[in-house]
Amino acid sequence: MDKNKSSYITFVVLFCVIIAGFGGFYLGKEFIKSNKETIKNNTNNEKEIDKINVEDYKQYTLEVLYNFTQSKNKDLNNYLINLSNSQKLYAAGLLYFENEDTKFKSQKSSDLKENLVKIYGSDLNVLPNDYYMLPTDEEPLFKYNKETDEFVYNENTPGTDVITEFASGYIFNHKLDKKEENDGIITITYYGLFAFQDEIGPTTVTNFKNVSRLINYDSEFDNISDEDYFANAFKDYKDEFFKFVYTYKKVNNSYVLVDFKQA
Numbered sequence: 001m002d003k004n005k006s007s008y009i010t011f012v013v014l015f016c017v018i019i020a021g022f023g024g025f026y027l028g029k030e031f032i033k034s035n036k037e038t039i040k041n042n043t044n045n046e047k048e049i050d051k052i053n054v055e056d057y058k059q060y061t062l063e064v065l066y067n068f069t070q071s072k073n074k075d076l077n078n079y080l081i082n083l084s085n086s087q088k089l090y091a092a093g094l095l096y097f098e099n100e101d102t103k104f105k106s107q108k109s110s111d112l113k114e115n116l117v118k119i120y121g122s123d124l125n126v127l128p129n130d131y132y133m134l135p136t137d138e139e140p141l142f143k144y145n146k147e148t149d150e151f152v153y154n155e156n157t158p159g160t161d162v163i164t165e166f167a168s169g170y171i172f173n174h175k176l177d178k179k180e181e182n183d184g185i186i187t188i189t190y191y192g193l194f195a196f197q198d199e200i201g202p203t204t205v206t207n208f209k210n211v212s213r214l215i216n217y218d219s220e221f222d223n224i225s226d227e228d229y230f231a232n233a234f235k236d237y238k239d240e241f242f243k244f245v246y247t248y249k250k251v252n253n254s255y256v257l258v259d260f261k262q263a
Contacts, residue, residue, distance in 0.1 A: 049179050049186055052255050054246055061119060062170040064091045065244075066194065069262050070167060076259050080124050084135070087165050088126040092116045094142060094151060095164070104153035109144065112151075121249075121256030133164060169196050171244055172205050174230055186248040186255060189263070191234065191241040205230075210237050 064080075073079040083091065092112035097103040113123040130140035131151060142151040177189040193211060197203045206212040211233045215226045224232075234241060247259035 048250075048255065049181055049188075052186060052188060052246075052248055054173060054188055054190060057119075058093060058096055059170055060090060060093055060096050062172075063166050063168075065171050065260050066169040067166050068260060070169070076257070077120070077122070080120060080122075083124070084165060085127050085129050086132050086135075088116070088124050089131050089142075089151070090164055090166065091124070092126060094131055106148075106150040106152050108149050109151065110149055117256075118254070119257055121251040121258065135165070168198075169194050171195070173244065174241065175234060177243065184250060188246045188248070190244045190246075191238070192244050193242060207237075207240055207242060209240055211240065 068076060068079050071079055073082075080088075080091070089112065092115050094107060094112060097105065109128040113126060116123045116126060128144045128146075128149070128151075130144055131142040132140050137157075139157040140154055141157050143154050144150075145152050171192060172195040173190040173192045175191045177191055179189075180187045193205050193207050195203050195205045195215075202214045203216055204212065205215050211230075213226060213229050213233075214221075243263035245259075245261050245263050246257060248255040249258045250256075
């Protein structure tokens with residue numbers, strides 16, 4: 001083989017090696033980019049799910065959900081839309097207070113509507129009407145002031161703030177079971193029980209079978225804390241706990257509760 005031919009073959013081989021190298025580099029770069037996008041998307045999904053914290057729900061929301069499970073209605077939105085106006089105001093948190101110092105504080109109608117939208121994705125067509133604890137009451141518990149857009153506590157009202165049109169039960173979430181995302185729908189499942197608050201006494205948390213606990217006592221009346229009691233009960237009777245399934249859909253860049261059921 002002459003020298004020129006040998007040099008030509010060497011050049012061709014070298015050129016092929018360089019082209020292969022560039023090709024491998026490009027494919028590797030695209031693979032890494034694609035892999036990063038997949039990781040990024042998965043991370044975004046996880047973050048979206050993590051944005052939803054069922055444990056942030058106040059008791060009034062958990063009361064509404066309990067009453068929904070006891071109704072004949074199987075559609076959450078339909079159930080909510082058909083509540084009385086006073087029930088919708090209650091569902092918006094009108095009667096909620098953190099402590100005695102904030103009890104019966106005035107609240108703006110616009111804030112209550114915003115709270116409903118934040119939870120359910122709709123203000124449920126709630127109206128800024130006076131709030132009555134019961135339809136038979138002669139005096140409203142809160143009077144609506146059009147000038148300030150506020151519900152103001154009525155000092156002349158008789159009775160007690162404990163009575164409402166809702167049954168006095170609420171959802172007691174004990175332990176997270178799972179979180180799932182599928183086609184933009186997020187479902188979060190909790191093991192839990194029902195809680196019933198006595199108007200003048202303690203709250204009972206139960207499954208009506210083998211788990212029953214008076215909670216929020218000032219002392220550990222049976223030498224075991226509420227947390228330890230439920231932990232032991234869950235270990236012994238896990239299958240006897242209810243399962244509560246919360247379903248969320250993204251509306252206007254935020255996830256709202258669109259369905260709830262006792263599985």
